[in-house]
Amino acid sequence: MQKMKLVVIGNGMAGMRTVEELLKIAPDIYDITVFGDEPYPNYNRIMLSPVLANEQTIDDIILNTREWYAEHNITLYTSARINKIDRKNRVVTAEDGTSAEYDRLLIATGSKPFMPPIPGKELDGVLGYRDIKDTNDMIEAAKTHKHAVVIGGGLLGLEAANGLKIQGMEVTVVHKNEWLLERQLDKTAGKMLQKNLEAKGLNFLLQKNTEQIIGNAPGLDGRSRVKAVRFSDGQEIAADLLVVAVGIRPNFALAESAGIYCDKGVVVNDTMQTYDPRVYAVGECVAHRGVSYGLVAPLFEMAKVCATHLANFGIGLYKGSVTSTKLKVTGIDLFSAGDFASNDEDGREEIVLHDAVGGVYKKLVIKNDKIIGSVLFGDTADGSWYFQMLRDGKAIHEIRDSLMFGQDSLGNTGHQGQDKAAAMTNEMEVCGCNGVCKGTIVKAIQDQGLFTIDDVKKQTKAGSSCGSCVGLVEQILASTLGGGYAPPSTSKAICGCSDKNHEEVRAEIRTHKYLNIPDAMQGMGWRTPNGCATCRPALNYYLISTWPHEAKDDPQSRFINERVHANIQKDGTYSVIPRMYGGVTTADQLRKIADVADKYAVPMVKVTGGQRIDLLGVKKEDLVGMWADLDMPSGYAYGKSIRTVKTCVGSEFCRFGTQNSTQLGIDIEKAFDHMWAPHKVKFAVSGCPRNCAESGIKDVGIIGVDSGWEIYVGGNGGIKTEAAQFLCKVKTADEVIEYSGAFIQIYREEARYLDRTVHWIERVGLEYVKRRILEDTEGRTAAYERLLYALQGAVEPWSERVKSSALQKQFETIEV
Amino acid sequence: MSNWVKVAPFEDIPKLGARVVRSKNVEIGVFRTEDDRIFAINNTCPHKGGPLSQGIVYGDKVACPLHSWKISLVDGKAEAPDVGETACFNTKIEDGFVYLELKD
Numbered sequence: 033m034q035k036m037k038l039v040v041i042g043n044g045m046a047g048m049r050t051v052e053e054l055l056k057i058a059p060d061i062y063d064i065t066v067f068g069d070e071p072y073p074n075y076n077r078i079m080l081s082p083v084l085a086n087e088q089t090i091d092d093i094i095l096n097t098r099e100w101y102a103e104h105n106i107t108l109y110t111s112a113r114i115n116k117i118d119r120k121n122r123v124v125t126a127e128d129g130t131s132a133e134y135d136r137l138l139i140a141t142g143s144k145p146f147m148p149p150i151p152g153k154e155l156d157g158v159l160g161y162r163d164i165k166d167t168n169d170m171i172e173a174a175k176t177h178k179h180a181v182v183i184g185g186g187l188l189g190l191e192a193a194n195g196l197k198i199q200g201m202e203v204t205v206v207h208k209n210e211w212l213l214e215r216q217l218d219k220t221a222g223k224m225l226q227k228n229l230e231a232k233g234l235n236f237l238l239q240k241n242t243e244q245i246i247g248n249a250p251g252l253d254g255r256s257r258v259k260a261v262r263f264s265d266g267q268e269i270a271a272d273l274l275v276v277a278v279g280i281r282p283n284f285a286l287a288e289s290a291g292i293y294c295d296k297g298v299v300v301n302d303t304m305q306t307y308d309p310r311v312y313a314v315g316e317c318v319a320h321r322g323v324s325y326g327l328v329a330p331l332f333e334m335a336k337v338c339a340t341h342l343a344n345f346g347i348g349l350y351k352g353s354v355t356s357t358k359l360k361v362t363g364i365d366l367f368s369a370g371d372f373a374s375n376d377e378d379g380r381e382e383i384v385l386h387d388a389v390g391g392v393y394k395k396l397v398i399k400n401d402k403i404i405g406s407v408l409f410g411d412t413a414d415g416s417w418y419f420q421m422l423r424d425g426k427a428i429h430e431i432r433d434s435l436m437f438g439q440d441s442l443g444n445t446g447h448q449g450q451d452k453a454a455a456m457t458n459e460m461e462v463c464g465c466n467g468v469c470k471g472t473i474v475k476a477i478q479d480q481g482l483f484t485i486d487d488v489k490k491q492t493k494a495g496s497s498c499g500s501c502v503g504l505v506e507q508i509l510a511s512t513l514g515g516g517y518a519p520p521s522t523s524k525a526i527c528g529c530s531d532k533n534h535e536e537v538r539a540e541i542r543t544h545k546y547l548n549i550p551d552a553m554q555g556m557g558w559r560t561p562n563g564c565a566t567c568r569p570a571l572n573y574y575l576i577s578t579w580p581h582e583a584k585d586d587p588q589s590r591f592i593n594e595r596v597h598a599n600i601q602k603d604g605t606y607s608v609i610p611r612m613y614g615g616v617t618t619a620d621q622l623r624k625i626a627d628v629a630d631k632y633a634v635p636m637v638k639v640t641g642g643q644r645i646d647l648l649g650v651k652k653e654d655l656v657g658m659w660a661d662l663d664m665p666s667g668y669a670y671g672k673s674i675r676t677v678k679t680c681v682g683s684e685f686c687r688f689g690t691q692n693s694t695q696l697g698i699d700i701e702k703a704f705d706h707m708w709a710p711h712k713v714k715f716a717v718s719g720c721p722r723n724c725a726e727s728g729i730k731d732v733g734i735i736g737v738d739s740g741w742e743i744y745v746g747g748n749g750g751i752k753t754e755a756a757q758f759l760c761k762v763k764t765a766d767e768v769i770e771y772s773g774a775f776i777q778i779y780r781e782e783a784r785y786l787d788r789t790v791h792w793i794e795r796v797g798l799e800y801v802k803r804r805i806l807e808d809t810e811g812r813t814a815a816y817e818r819l820l821y822a823l824q825g826a827v828e829p830w831s832e833r834v835k836s837s838a839l840q841k842q843f844e845t846i847e848v
Numbered sequence: 849m850s851n852w853v854k855v856a857p858f859e860d861i862p863k864l865g866a867r868v869v870r871s872k873n874v875e876i877g878v879f880r881t882e883d884d885r886i887f888a889i890n891n892t893c894p895h896k897g898g899p900l901s902q903g904i905v906y907g908d909k910v911a912c913p914l915h916s917w918k919i920s921l922v923d924g925k926a927e928a929p930d931v932g933e934t935a936c937f938n939t940k941i942e943d944g945f946v947y948l949e950l951k952d
Contacts, residue, residue, distance in 0.1 A: 491929050497915065562864060562882045565904040565911035565918075588864040592902040592913040600913050604899040652868075842861060846869045846878075848853045848948070 035063045038342065039124055039134035039507060041114045041286065043068025046315025046331040047140030048096055053339030055104060057559065061343065064106045065132045065526035067124070069113035073098050076481055078328055078513075080167050081188075081361075084195025088478070090164060093479040096248055107132075119308055123490035134746050136310055136342060139287050139298055143280040143316035143326060152245030157258040158274045159194045173273045174199035175456040181205075181261050183242055188360055189277035193234055194361045198274070204235040206242060206261070214367040220386065221393050221409040226390070228364055240265070240663060245274060246754050280323045282317045297324045302349040304338035314338050320352060328353045340531070347557060348531050356419045359688070368416035370422050372397045372405030380404070383436050394436060400429045414438040416510050427797055439503075460506050465497035477512045478580060485509065498751055527566040529558050534784040537571070541578050548584045549575065563589075570785035573672065573708065577780050580822035593670035596843065597829045598655055601648065606655060608647040610664035611705070614679045614697035614717075615643025621664060628661050642669070642676030642714070643715055656840050659830035665705070666830045672786075673708045674715075678703040678726065682719030683738070691736025693719035696765045700734075703769055704776065706826035707819070710783040710792075713776060731789040732772045737761075741768045745775055745801065746793040754790045757798050760806055774805055774812040777819035855946045861886065866901040866910070871873050871950055876937060877901030878946060879921050881908055886939045887921035894919075894932025 038054075040047045043066050051064060063318040068074075072094070079093040112126040117137070125131040145160030147153055157173065159166050174180070174196060182193045185207030197203045204213075211222030212229075226236055241264040247256035262268045282297035293299050293307040297319025304320075314334040316326055325331065330353035340348040342348035356369030374397060385394045395402055396418065403427050406418040418437045421428065428435060456462070458471030476482060476492045488505055489495050495502040525531050532540070537556065546552035549571050553563060563571065568589035587595045598606035612621070625645055629637050635649035644667055650658060658668075668674060670691050679697030683689035697717040707713070716725040717734040727733025729749035733756045735742045738765040738842035747756025759775065762768055778801070783792035793801060805812050833839045853871070861867050861880040868877045868891060875891040877900050887908070891901050898914030903939040908921045918927035919934060938949040 217923075493929075560907060564906045565916065568904060568906065588862065588905065591904065600899075600902060602914065604897075604902070663877050840875070842862070842867070844867070846856050846867055847951075848855060848869055848871045 036061060036135040037133055038062035038064045038136050038138065038718055039132050040064065040066045040138045040140060041117075041124060042138075042142055042317070043070065043074050043108070043110065044140060044142050044315065044316070045074065045095070045328060046142070046335060047138060048074040048343070049332055049335035050138060050314050050338045051106070052096075053336050054342050057339060057345070059104075061169075062136070064104075065109070065134075066101070066106055067109045067112045067114050067126060067130075067132075069111065070165070072113045072164055073101065073108065075164065077163070080161075080164070081191035081195055084167050084170060084192065085198045085361075086195075092478060095747070114286060117286065117292075119290055119292075119311070124699065134310070136312065138338070138342070139292075139306070139311060139317060140315045141283045141286055141311040141317045143324075144283045145276065146279040146281045147276055148242075148278060150242050150245055151274070152247060152258070155247040155258045155274075156243055156255050157272055158245060158276065161188055161275055161277045162280075170196060170273065170275065171199060174201050177272040179204075179270045180273040180275065181269065182275045182277060183207075183261075184275075184277035184279070185209070185236070185238070186215065186277060187213065187357060188278065189275070190229065190359060191361060192275050192277055194229070194232070196275070197233055201273065202235075203233075204237060205229075206237045206240050206263075208239060208241055210239055212236070212238075213359070213366075213368075216359075217366070217407055217409070218372060218395060221366070221368075221395070221407050224388075224391065224393055224409050225359075225364065225366060229361070231250070232361075232363070237263075237267075237269070240267070245271075253492075258311045270760030270846060280316065280326050282319065284317050284319075287311075287317070289312065295319055295322075302337075302351060303341045304334055304350060305341065312338050312342065320350065323352060324655055325353060325355065325356065328483070329355060345557075345559065351490075354423055356415070365410055365412040367408040367412035367419075368406065369415070369419045370397070370403070370405035372407050380673035385431075385436050395563060396435065397433075398428065401429050403428060413507065416506060426795075427799075430799065431685070453821065462508065463492075463494035463497070463501045466493040468492050468494035473505060473508050474512050477509060482509070483513065485651075501507070525571060527564055529553075529560040529563050529567050530556060532556060534570070538574050538578065541571075541574050541705070545579065546575065546584055547579055549586050573710065574784050576708065579824070581824075594672070596652065596655065597666050597668075597670065597833070598650070598652075599670040605649045605651055607669070608650050608655065608658055609640065609644055609667040609669035610661075610662055611667040612644040613701045614677055614694050616679075616694060616698060617644075622666070624662055628658055631661065632658055640669070640676075642667075643678050644669075644676065652843055653845055656833055656843050658832045662830075664830075665828050668706070671708065673706075673713065674701070674704045674712050675712050676714060678714070678716040678730070680718050680720075680724035682717075686719060686724060689719035689736070690738045691719050691741065692765075693717040693734075693736050696734065696736075696741075696768060697725075699765065700769060700772070704773065704823070706828070707776070707780075707823055709776070709780050710785050713779075729753060730756060732756075732775065734768055734772070739763070741765070743768060743771055743775075745772075746789055746790040746798070748790045750788075757793070759798075759802065770816045771805060771812065773819045774815040775801065777815040778804055778821075780819070780822075781815075851950045852940070852947045853950055854865060855948050858886070858941055858944050858946055864905045866903075866905065868899070868901045869948065874935075874947065874950075875899075877910075878939070878948065879905055879910060881905065881921070886941060887947055888937040888939045889919070889921060889924045890935040890937075892934060893917055894926055894934050895930065900934070 047793045076093040076095050082088040114124050116125040122134050123131055145162050161563050178494050180196045180201040180203045182189045182205045185205050193203045193205045243264045244262045246260045247261045248254040258274050260268050261271045284294045287298045288294040298313040298317050300318045300320050304314055306313050315331045334350050337348040337350040339352040340440050356477045359366040381398045383396045395407045397405035403422045408415050421425045456470045458743050460470050462470050473492050473494050482488050495505045540556055544555055572586050572589040576585050593599050632654050634647045638644045638646045677692045677697040677700045682693035714730045715731040715732045716727040718725040718727045719736045727735050729747040733744040733747050742761045744756035748754040779789050866877045866879040869878050876888050877891040879887045891899050893900050893912040895917045898912040900910050902913045903910040909918050911918055917930050924934040924936040940947045
């Protein structure tokens with residue numbers, strides 16, 4: 033079959049990102065031709081400032097080399113400016129006469145610097161700041177000229193000014209507002225920034241309107257170079273290089289000339305399609321819902337959506353972006369996001385921290401219990417955290433009192449107590465699981481042009497195992513990319529096989545009553561025929577937890593441990609842990625375990641932290657025989673399931689014990705035996721506040737007091753230690769089982785697969801959990817009933833396999 | 849010289865699953881995809897030697913149970929950015945039985 037032809041006008045970040053996304057999901061459906069009017073392959077435009085500041089070179093910022101285009105069979109025309117789109121015959125033509133036919137056309141013509149109509153703007157030495165050529169022109173000018181003037185105190189203007197200063201010029205920034213970066217900063221922060229930049233040697237003239245650019249007498253070639261700038265108040269300053277950086281405008285003249293509807297940009301719908309259905313547009317040239325973006329993060333979101341439509345999947349909608357900015361001037365930390373204008377008319381509240389001497393200023397703007405804007409100066413470590421909450425619309429009342437002091441103040445100290453990515457040296461290890469150092473990550477981000485956490489995980493493996501360092505990786509990404517980084521929304525797609533997020537998948541399984549994985553995948557438009565190792569286990573769990581006794585459990589979609597009911601070890605052997613309810617055993621059980629250990633020559637017998645016994649190093653072929661000999665139930669020590677209920681001695685023996693914690697532990701473990709969950713679930717029951725069973729770090733921790741039982745939830749002793757939070761106090765053991773059962777059932781029904789209880793509570797808030805369990809009595813009872821129904825008739829998996837020869841097959845090795 | 853050996857009835861290899869075959873000198877994972885193709889690769893992940901036959905099978909790949917390297921059943925190669933390769937073996941199905949070609 034002949035391939036369709038895709039022509040891309042614009043060889044910049046938005047256009048090429050779309051092509052990359054398209055190649056990822058549909059590599060073979062198009063012959064692709066790309067036209068770019070610059071002489072370079074696609075490069076990272078946001079890194080021009082570091083180039084000007086001598087921190088990187090042009091080669092460093094190339095994103096796709098010419099070899100890359102060749103490898104992917106993409107025809108690339110550089111220095112080729114398209115000046116005609118013939119939509120009737122579906123042909124585009126460049127100024128040099130090169131032409132190409134298309135079946136689909138992608139317009140990504142970007143933006144151009146806005147040049148205000150000041151007399152003299154055509155003089156030599158007057159530049160915009162947009163591309164490699166402008167950057168090189170500035171570097172060249174700096175070698176022979178002395179006085180640089182930058183008009184515009186916005187992000188780009190300040191970065192240009194900083195770079196020119198480093199190139200050795202005397203730099204003055206002219207700005208017409210009262211303070212710098214008025215779109216990103218409030219007055220206080222703007223003034224602090226100015227002071228810092230003045231200390232770096234920059235000069236500022238604020239509230240000035242440029243009236244005229246004055247040139248030298250024309251030379252022999254009739255051309256004349258800029259000499260000075262005059263303002264409306266009559267003041268005149270010397271300038272032999274003038275950079276105008278007062279903003280950008282979408283570059284849509286080409287599209288407009290082809291009759292494509294434009295309104296301050298190429299108008300597109302939520303699928304990035306223009307009014308001509310064959311023509312798509314992405315990037316800074318578009319006007320989406322009336323908004324044009326000049327930052328990289330939204331472009332990438334558009335690229336992703338556009339690629340799915342070009343690939344004929346017909347899924348994915350772009351709904352606009354909230355953006356954040358960071359100034360890429362080394363040594364100055366500044367972050368802003370959202371809406372931070374000061375006015376208290378519409379219920380806005382502000383939290384402000386201002387240390388003028390220490391050079392730190394932080395402002396959070398809050399409305400209806402949500403962060404709507406933030407400005408950080410001097411200490412931006414928490415920028416992405418605030419931005420995340422802003423994007424997710426997270427309710428903040430529970431953490432409001434410590435919000436300003438950052439994420440650390442929540443007791444969330446992160447990996448090895450290391451929080452400040454910037455303070456780390458390149459040799460320091462970030463990812464302990466895969467042995468990845470900071471330098472490796474920074475290098476990968478720069479060399480390979482990475483923009484997302486997923487890219488970094490894929491390329492470096494950092495953060496791809498236990499995940500505890502992802503926050504740190506994110507900080508490194510943010511500080512390396514500056515303004516190019518946008519933290520992912522937490523409601524991300526379940527995996528690459530679908531664009532639906534976990535919540536959407538769950539809702540559809542419920543509404544359409546999918547009962548098996550193939551039906552669910554087909555109904556929800558999965559892109560892959562049978563998913564992947566990430567989505568299949570999640571789908572399987574969602575199916576069986578939504579439709580207990582009806583949905584079909586698919587063992588092939590379970591991780592090996594759950595498939596064979598044992599825990600795989602590094603050498604491919606397994607561990608066997610029988611259940612000992614409440615951590616209580618008998619001489620008989622111990623004798624059986626000892627006999628089994630002897631019979632199968634078990635290399636190690638170990639007492640676990642969950643108060644039971646682990647037989648390690650068992651061959652897969654021996655598992656069934658061992659289970660038969662043990663004749664004890666599976667301890668589910670391998671599953672996303674109920675693990676153990678740890679107990680202390682309690683009132684039966686302990687002289688301090690106030691309650692029979694051992695018996696309650698046994699009762700709970702029996703009540704919730706065989707329960708699958710989004711992740712492992714651990715309980716503990718202590719008989720008095722001395723808390724010997726460590727109830728404070730369990731998913732559900734119970735502490736006996738004289739008058740009853742206290743229930744704590746969301747604790748975790750793992751990757752990050754999280755103390756459990758107080759849920760309520762009840763009088764009887766039966767109530768403990770009902771309340772904690774209801775809590776676990778709502779977690780089972782609503783958390784994302786692989787969320788521990790702490791992660792789920794972090795997202796929905798403890799208030800929500802309290803409302804569901806404590807205030808809604810009927811809801812609590814119903815949830816508990818649903819859990820009991822789900823567990824009804826559960827079969828003990830070891831004895832089931834001992835009895836069934838069909839189930840034993842997978843444990844047998846075929847000898848040839 | 850080719851050396852075909854009879855392994856097991858086709859039905860004994862579970863869909864989207866695998867069985868382990870042990871010969872004198874090598875352990876092989878014999879896999880069956882959703883669309884009933886049979887593949888055989890060395891049962892050892894090129895990363896840290898994990899038993900690939902125990903992984904989750906999807907498309908024509910398997911995810912290693914130890915650290916989730918994705919290995920192609922077609923050519924035994926690891927999916928980028930991981931680099932590594934495990935040996936592949938020819939297979940055929942005749943009269944409902946799976947056969948495997950061992951190397952000398």
